[in-house]
Amino acid sequence: xxxAPPGPLEGVRVxxxxxxxxxxxxxxxxxxxxADVVRVDRPGESNPLAxxxxxxxxxxxxxxxxxxxAGRAVVQRLVDEADVLLEGYRPGVVERLGLGxxxxxxxxxxxxxxxxxxxxxxxxxxxxxxxxxTYAAVSGTLHAFGPAERPVAPVPLIGDFAGxxxxxxxxxxxxxxxxxxxxxxxxxxxxxxDGAAHLLTMVHGLVGAGAxxxxxxxNLLDGGAPFYDVYECADGRFVAxxxxxxxxxxELVHGxxxxxxxxxxxxxxxxxxxxAFSAAFRSxxxxxxxxxxxxxxxxxxxxxxxxxxxHHPHLVERGTFAPGPGGTLVPRTGPRLSGTxxxxxxxxxxxxxxxxxxxxxxxFSADEVAALRAAGAVVQT
Numbered sequence: 001x002x003x004a005p006p007g008p009l010e011g012v013r014v015x016x017x018x019x020x021x022x023x024x025x026x027x028x029x030x031x032x033x034x035a036d037v038v039r040v041d042r043p044g045e046s047n048p049l050a051x052x053x054x055x056x057x058x059x060x061x062x063x064x065x066x067x068x069x070a071g072r073a074v075v076q077r078l079v080d081e082a083d084v085l086l087e088g089y090r091p092g093v094v095e096r097l098g099l100g101x102x103x104x105x106x107x108x109x110x111x112x113x114x115x116x117x118x119x120x121x122x123x124x125x126x127x128x129x130x131x132x133x134t135y136a137a138v139s140g141t142l143h144a145f146g147p148a149e150r151p152v153a154p155v156p157l158i159g160d161f162a163g164x165x166x167x168x169x170x171x172x173x174x175x176x177x178x179x180x181x182x183x184x185x186x187x188x189x190x191x192x193x194d195g196a197a198h199l200l201t202m203v204h205g206l207v208g209a210g211a212x213x214x215x216x217x218x219n220l221l222d223g224g225a226p227f228y229d230v231y232e233c234a235d236g237r238f239v240a241x242x243x244x245x246x247x248x249x250x251e252l253v254h255g256x257x258x259x260x261x262x263x264x265x266x267x268x269x270x271x272x273x274x275x276a277f278s279a280a281f282r283s284x285x286x287x288x289x290x291x292x293x294x295x296x297x298x299x300x301x302x303x304x305x306x307x308x309x310x311h312h313p314h315l316v317e318r319g320t321f322a323p324g325p326g327g328t329l330v331p332r333t334g335p336r337l338s339g340t341x342x343x344x345x346x347x348x349x350x351x352x353x354x355x356x357x358x359x360x361x362x363x364f365s366a367d368e369v370a371a372l373r374a375a376g377a378v379v380q381t
Contacts, residue, residue: 002076007034008340012176015075016059017066017099018042021132021156022164022192023088023116024055029169030084031059032333032343038358040064040075041351042375043379054330056348061377062359063352066097070377075099078362080108082186084172088116091126101187111185112175116168120191132192135159139196143201148217163195220244226274227252227264230303237286238303241277251298256280352381359376 009030016027018041033038037059045063065071076098079085085104087094087164094100094115115121118130121235125138136158137151171188179185206212206219218224226314227243243252249264258276262269280322281289286302304312310321310329322345324330333342355378359369372378 007032009033009035010034010338010340012084013082014038014086014200015078015082015215017038017085017087017089017094018045018061018077019088019116019232020049021055021088021160022168024170025161026114026116026168027086028055028058029165029333030172032345034343035040035084036115037139038062038078038354038362039122040066040078043352043376044168045351054324054348056160057121057330058343058346060354061349061351063354063381064210064355064365065377068375068377069371070375072098074359074364074372074378076103076107077109077364079104081363082111083110084112086112086114086172087171091121102313105185105187111177112166112172112179112188114175114188114190116164116171116190116192117190119204120194130192132156132159135192135196137162138153139193139200141200142215143195143214144222147223151293153214158199159192159196162193163197163199164190167195167198180293221316222302224270226270226277229283231278233281233286233289234283235285239281239286239289240303241344242301243298244286244299248299251296252277252300255293255296255298255300267337291372305369350381352379355380 006120012030012035013028014027014035014037016023018024018039027037027039028159029219033299039056039059039061041061041063041067043063062314066075079099085099088259095102097234104111104113116133117126119125119128122326133142133153133156136154138147139159140153141158141163142151144151145154159163166364168188168190171190175186175188201211206213216222221228221231227249228238230238232238241252245250246264254258256277258272258280260269260276262272284292289300298331309315315321320332321329322332324345330343336342356369356373359372359378360366364372373380
């Protein structure tokens with residue numbers, strides 16, 4: 001990104017083999033942390049999840065035909081000079097392309113080969129298809145979401161992005177730090193099912209301690225408690241309540257203007273408390289309740305829509321969202337670093353928009369690029 005300030009990963013070169021979901025999110029994240037990331041797309045890519053969705057931003061795109069020897073040689077040459085190869089194919093695919101760990105680490109022993117899959121590189125399900133919801137299901141996390149009657153299908157955060165992208169990025173960063181000591185790269189095997197399971201560590205600990213029932217909406221932090229739940233308001237919109245501590249609970253009860261009997265943590269009175277809270281919240285609109293609890297520690301917040309959230313005063317003040325394409329607002333990358341700030345979101349190039357410029361800037365001669373384009377090994381759009 002020309003003119004961008006140096007980020008914490010300045011000087012780290014990443015080759016990202018184009019895919020969908022968690023792999024492009026990881027590539028985007030590494031780019032906005034300051035790495036020199038290039039996305040390698042396939043000719044004629046038409047999958048809407050690969051060409052839309054906001055995850056192509058902040059790094060250039062080149063189109064390379066990996067089915068041909070000349071195209072594979074282009075990527076091998078880039079990987080030889082890279083610090084990280086990021087790929088999200090099923091196990092065995094990059095090996096068949098000649099870009100597996102054995103070949104890449106022999107050519108570039110300092111390379112970090114980051115592999116993002118659903119089920120991992122090993123195990124009886126390693127080659128099986130899946131998506132966020134199936135990784136969440138098998139890891140146990142899906143079981144914990146929803147009302148008592150049935151689990152609900154969450155947006156693809158558990159496996160894809162929280163359990164996938166963030167874990168592969170953590171693995172890349174850890175491997176780069178380790179390389180500073182050992183001088184050698186390594187393979188990062190990031191599986192979404194592993195990450196999704198790891199995210200539930202606290203709940204597993206509570207289950208083991210007998211402090212969590214293996215049921216939905218039956219526990220302190222899953223909507224089972226009346227002071228940690230979502231309530232409908234008079235206008236059909238919702239507020240979220242998280243008044244766990246007694247002082248916060250007292251502010252909630254006072255703010256609602258309800259009279260409740262019994263102690264906060266007495267499960268026997270929870271149905272009566274929930275009924276009182278529900279009736280109170282239905283008496284005013286969402287925004288009226290948000291205003292009523294403004295400045296309190298009752299832990300009451302309006303449930304904002306995707307279009308409302310970027311305009312909340314707190315998020316505006318912090319600059320949580322940045323201008324995006326077509327006048328939209330898009331989330332900025334976090335966390336915030338004082339000395340080496342992360343980059344603002346950059347443009348989303350079309351597949352192959354940067355092929356010629358990127359190759360010329362990374363060691364390929366004009367004649368080589370012209371020959372590759374003529375042969376169809378690379379494509380400039």
